[in-house]
Amino acid sequence: MSSLSLKTEGDRHVVVTRRFAASPEAVYRAHIEPALIQRWMLGPDGWTMPVCICEARPGGRIRYEWSDGQGHGFHLTGEFVELQPFSRIVHVERMHLPEPTPDNRIETRFEPDGEGTLMTMRMTLPDAQTRAAMLATGMEGGMEDSYVRLETIIGA
């Protein structure tokens, strides 16, 4: 029921599908209402989203700021392109690491699936350099203590 599928499409796209035991309206709302987004779109355990701006209209701004509560964080900005309640969202986003990554256009679809919803998200794959930067950021987030110890020992 809830397993995630993640597949590459050609050499530029990633398609993610996931089923949810709730209506398309409920899943759609959880993607555009800040009070809801702040409760689940958090990444690794221990991270929070203290700032969540999500203006759900064409041209509306997106700004998500994440924090690990220990002075580390990063943010994402974006804009909505199209919204079809409660079936489709198209938006553009970029991560700031702190250098901005190339724009990623993401289409998210919400379809009725029995009692629940099938969500399909199609995104653009970041280029090699961006991937490396994102990996480095993710690693730091998950292993800050070890990382600090390593820094001390390596003297970097």
Added chain:
Amino acid sequence: MFNLDATFAALSDPTRRAILSRLARGEATVLQLAQPFAMTQPAISRHLKVLEGAGLITRRAEGTTRPCRLSPAGLDAIDQWLAQLRTTLEKNYARLDQLLAEPPRRTRKDRS
């Protein structure tokens, strides 16, 4: 493409991610890798075996030591980025499942 499951498994452990981070700065022996972790060399060796199996590192023989280095092929592989994306999404969607399972409360602000 490398085996995705092996890559996910290899990256799921904080010690192994820290080892990769250390190796990003250059080749290292098991002894050098073991120092910051307060772990035994056999324990580190087991982690290295997992990383090697996932194609993320390579080892060469040099006298009695077998220094490790990052495998460019493994690191260039898109799998690694996809593994991290998958991990993040799985955690996020598990939280979303819980949120969606809560009773509706949109029109009620007087919940106790």
